[in-house]
Amino acid sequence: MREEPRLRVAAFRPDDERLAAAVELLESLGADPVPDPMLAVEPTEAVPRTDADYVVLTSKTGVELAAEADWHPGTATVCAIGDATAAALREAGYAVDVVPEEFSSAGLVDALDGDVDGARVEVARSDHGSAVLTDGLDAAGAYVHETVLYRLVRPADSGESAELAADGELDAALFTSSLTVEHFLAAADERGVREAAIEGLSDATVGAIGEPTRETAEEHGIAVTVVPDRADFETLACEVVEAAAPTHRD
Template sequence: MTDNRPTVAVFRPDDERLETAVELLESLDVKPIADPMLSVEPTGAQPRTDAAVVIFTSKTGAELVADDWTPGDATVCAIGEPTAEALRANGIEVDVVPETYSSSGLVDALGEQVDGLGVEVARSDHGSDVLLDGLESAGAYVHETVLYRLVRPEEAGESVQLAVDGTLDAALFTSSLTVEHFLAIAGERGQREAVIDGVADAVVGTIGEPTRETASEQGIAVDVVPETAEFEALATEAVDELDR
């Protein structure tokens, strides 16, 4: 039987996040194209224990430290509710979650509270300088610990060929790095312009303004940016756009 459902590419890491994303897209009556553009390589590092403020920027980072790290008297900050929930699930109390789930949103939330304090930022090797620069400008003494590296899986790229063939109906980018890896594969295949032309006819969704900006700078027009930085919102709004 021919599957005539719209094809929607999802680029989440190949773990429970990809499984959950595929299940959600299936429930929305579209055909998921599971094309993980990121793979997580833990470094084994742990956040410092002498900082007054400790910041986690992702659910992945929160899960990696859950069994071996305790905050002591530190103020714990999480960018996004999924990150906060991962910390709480392992008994780590979260003190600050910014209303805007972004680096700039957290800097705004902390404001002058970090002036003169040691701040530990625990995250991936692809974190934005916006957070570090913003904290330093607020007077903090900032230290960064890389908890994991984000690399491109060798098998990634099914969605790239679909875009070239004009059979990709939507693409859901969850970080700037997913955009960069998607286009890097296209470039290595000599198909960059064909891919950009292909996604021009598709619904493109991104989580967050930084991801939208990366896509736009690379020549990809973005149609959907949900107000909340959550995959469910991204998928739902993108499918609604497809229906229109």
């Protein structure tokens, strides 16, 4: 009996334990991972303020950098944008006071609305954080200060997935932020395959981790197939592989 070919699925996570976990997950789902990091972390050496009433951390990376700098939140209410960030905070020894039901900037704004009027809110994150968070907190009456803990840059050797897409050899792609979309297209452009890669993705199953990522992809002509209700990588990967598999078997 002829063995069915395995789905080729691109994952764009940073080249650390997150990419290793993505590869392991995709293999467990019966897919062939295409690990193609579209983000690399450049720390700024900045540290979150310690005089705020609320402190917002938006990523595991930000938590790790704050902990390495021996940052202490003092009496601030500590907010995590999702379970992964909350878990990183607890692992680093911090208490977590607020985790929104919806793991997004808008979800956190909704969770804090009504509580932060007149409060000092420190937002510690990357240089590509969504304005939805800071603008929303400002509209809720908070005095918002943002500290950029790290910059997100595109690795020089990224782009294998763009070439596979351009050749019609990529079955699915997992975009985990607007920046991964932009860096994928920049890598494709650099390799001279931008339009072909976009066309190739039209025949693939494309997943976006949330609405902002979907909007960015579609603004650039990439049709998105899957946006999971829960904004985490495991859910995204499982739903994309499930959606891709029936088409792949035909």
